[in-house]
Amino acid sequence: DTGVSQNPRHKITKRGQNVTFRCDPISEHNRLYWYRQTLGQGPEFLTYFQNEAQLEKSRLLSDRFSAERPKGSFSTLEIQRTEQGDSAMYLCASSAGGGTDWGNEQFFGPGTRLTVL
Amino acid sequence: GQQVMQIPQYQHVQEGEDFTTYCNSSTTLSNIQWYKQRPGGHPVFLIQLVKSGEVKKQKRLTFQFGEAKKNSSLHITATQTTDVGTYFCAGLRAGSYQLTFGKGTKLSVIP
Numbered sequence: 111d112t113g114v115s116q117n118p119r120h121k122i123t124k125r126g127q128n129v130t131f132r133c134d135p136i137s138e139h140n141r142l143y144w145y146r147q148t149l150g151q152g153p154e155f156l157t158y159f160q161n162e163a164q165l166e167k168s169r170l171l172s173d174r175f176s177a178e179r180p181k182g183s184f185s186t187l188e189i190q191r192t193e194q195g196d197s198a199m200y201l202c203a204s205s206a207g208g209g210t211d212w213g214n215e216q217f218f219g220p221g222t223r224l225t226v227l
Numbered sequence: 228g229q230q231v232m233q234i235p236q237y238q239h240v241q242e243g244e245d246f247t248t249y250c251n252s253s254t255t256l257s258n259i260q261w262y263k264q265r266p267g268g269h270p271v272f273l274i275q276l277v278k279s280g281e282v283k284k285q286k287r288l289t290f291q292f293g294e295a296k297k298n299s300s301l302h303i304t305a306t307q308t309t310d311v312g313t314y315f316c317a318g319l320r321a322g323s324y325q326l327t328f329g330k331g332t333k334l335s336v337i338p
Contacts, residue, residue, distance in 0.1 A: 141324075143326070150330070151330055151331075152231075152315045152317070152329050152330050152331050153270060153315075153317075153326075153328050155325045155326055155328075158324040160324075165324060166323065166324050166325055168325070169228070201269060203270075214275070215260075215272040215275065216260075216270075217272070218269040218271070219269065221269055
């Protein structure tokens with residue numbers, strides 16, 4: 111399967127614990143995005159990587175959230191000291207592109223569903 | 228910050244009827260994208276519109292981008308049960324990679 115993959119698919123954790131999610135984008139895609147989606151809402155942008163560089167981050171994003179893409183391939187999203195409000199589907203997407211091309215088709219992964227008890 | 232609003236939130240149609248969802252941005256966009264999300268699935272890209280006044284067609288789907296690049300619409304002709312899902316518009320501002328999604332329009336098709 112050459113699509114975007116995410117692990118784990120489901121995560122249940124207790125409030126206050128740290129969690130880490132992984133995203134493997136489509137191999138030739140240099141752009142990677144993280145989103146959060148709650149029921150009845152559209153995906154909410156969290157952060158964007160171009161290769162290994164984190165170029166954009168939502169201003170609304172708590173400092174408990176951090177993301178990395180160390181070698182410009184897979185990415186991890188870590189949430190520290192989880193809260194019940196962090197319960198959501200965390201989606202990763204990747205796209206090709208470069209130069210002055212700001213937008214392009216994004217391919218989404220299946221998501222990681224986080225439940226914080 | 229940038230807001231993208233979509234109406235209606237829900238739409239129930241009889242199979243064979245037409246369907247339209249509307250998207251409005253609080254700021255001028257450099258481009259707009261449309262995605263479809265099936266129940267239990269992830270968003271799947273449908274199309275991207277870049278030019279002012281642009282109209283694109285994909286079989287029974289017609290997409291429009293407003294002249295001011297602040298609004299867009301998706302029209303489906305003669306809906307089928309396979310059209311069921313939530314349709315999202317997502318706008319991109321100039322100079323940003325942040326795609327801002329609307330809340331979506333959930334389409335139900337009654338056979």
